[in-house]
Amino acid sequence: MRQAATPTSRILVVGPSWVGDMVMAQSLFKSLKQRQPECRIGVVAPGWSQPILERMEEVDEVSTLDVGHGEFGWGTRRALARQLRGRFDRAIVLPRSWKSALVPFLARIPRRTGFTGEQRYGVINDRRELDKTVLDQTVKRFVALGLAAEEVRGGEFAIPRPQLRVDADNLIELRIRLGLTSRPAIGMMPGAEYGPAKQWPLGHFRELAERLVAEGFEIRVLGGPKDVAAGETIAEGLPQVHNLCGQTRLADAVDLLADCQQVVTNDSGLMHVAAAVGTRVHALYGSSSPGYTPPLTDSAVIHYLGLDCSPCFERHCPLGHTNCLVQLSPQRVLAAVLAASPAAFTRG
Numbered sequence: 001m002r003q004a005a006t007p008t009s010r011i012l013v014v015g016p017s018w019v020g021d022m023v024m025a026q027s028l029f030k031s032l033k034q035r036q037p038e039c040r041i042g043v044v045a046p047g048w049s050q051p052i053l054e055r056m057e058e059v060d061e062v063s064t065l066d067v068g069h070g071e072f073g074w075g076t077r078r079a080l081a082r083q084l085r086g087r088f089d090r091a092i093v094l095p096r097s098w099k100s101a102l103v104p105f106l107a108r109i110p111r112r113t114g115f116t117g118e119q120r121y122g123v124i125n126d127r128r129e130l131d132k133t134v135l136d137q138t139v140k141r142f143v144a145l146g147l148a149a150e151e152v153r154g155g156e157f158a159i160p161r162p163q164l165r166v167d168a169d170n171l172i173e174l175r176i177r178l179g180l181t182s183r184p185a186i187g188m189m190p191g192a193e194y195g196p197a198k199q200w201p202l203g204h205f206r207e208l209a210e211r212l213v214a215e216g217f218e219i220r221v222l223g224g225p226k227d228v229a230a231g232e233t234i235a236e237g238l239p240q241v242h243n244l245c246g247q248t249r250l251a252d253a254v255d256l257l258a259d260c261q262q263v264v265t266n267d268s269g270l271m272h273v274a275a276a277v278g279t280r281v282h283a284l285y286g287s288s289s290p291g292y293t294p295p296l297t298d299s300a301v302i303h304y305l306g307l308d309c310s311p312c313f314e315r316h317c318p319l320g321h322t323n324c325l326v327q328l329s330p331q332r333v334l335a336a337v338l339a340a341s342p343a344a345f346t347r348g
Helices: 019-035 047-053 074-084 099-106 138-144 168-177 202-214 225-235 250-258 269-276 330-339
Strands: 010-014 040-045 061-064 090-093 111-115 126-128 185-189 218-221 241-243 262-266 280-285 300-304
Touching (some): 019 040, 019 047, 019 269, 040 047, 040 074, 047 250, 099 111, 185 202, 185 269, 202 225, 218 225, 225 241, 269 280, 280 330, 300 330
Parallel strands (some): 010 040, 111 126, 185 218, 218 241, 280 300
16 A cells, blocks of 8 residues: 655745845755755745845745835735735744734744744744743744754754855856956955944945955955945045945845955845855954854854943944944954965966
8 A cells, every 4th residue: 555645844934134134044944954855945025035035945935025114014914925825834933023923824824933022922823932042143043943842942953054056157247247357356345234333434444455455356345225335435546446336136246255255244144145155254243243143154254352342232332432343453354364365366
């Protein structure tokens, strides 16, 4: 008698709303696939994140949910829930807000896992307590929601590293379109969406760029439309420094960062992208903590002064001086970049 086939598990993940968090969510997707290779993973996510999710082999489908910041979006959530009804056995809700759990609830997904928060009784029916002493990193919290509760209590479980696919053909086109050179490239990411208390001074970035150009490097300043002015402050008048802020899509940034020898970056979404494509990361931490949101790679150098006032986790420095970043000198970062560079390349 032929044994009945085990039905494929269908899992819907409600994703986060930040670039870095979405990259870290891949650790959850990888963990789910390692344990259930035949499972299908769908992700509910903002439209901007689709280019990142398309670079993750573990994601089988993406359902876009575009709701404005602070907007409840009842009609939009209800319409998406109707489309998803009957298609998934389980949902994992990564954000801790009440409204983030609505789509799986309205879609009548039988098991809906998430951390307690905002009185989510009913909409989350597999409620987990968040022990911040055990789950002391964002990525651990994401992966833990995919595990049985008893596996999480000791805090000893595997965290797969994010790994984004690189499009070599797109990279060739980008290098031609953007006029990039054959010099070894250093990426610089001066932005941090959270606020200025996470942003290394632009004068420090510019000084570092000038020194690195003299050492034979090409500099690629990467960021979104909001970072154009910052990129110009770094690049203006400097040869071999390309201000690419606002000129590339998020998918392009994946490929350009993979093509860099190293990157110097604030604690930002693009920092996590660079780590996920295997580029050496020099991560600059001020108001945030390298213990809470580290780049998930063995190829990283953390630059953090650890002042008495750090980390404050504020958007703006409460003391008005941002010494945690101002006192982090370009000379220190330059020395670390040069120490990690191959010795043999032509300067000029």
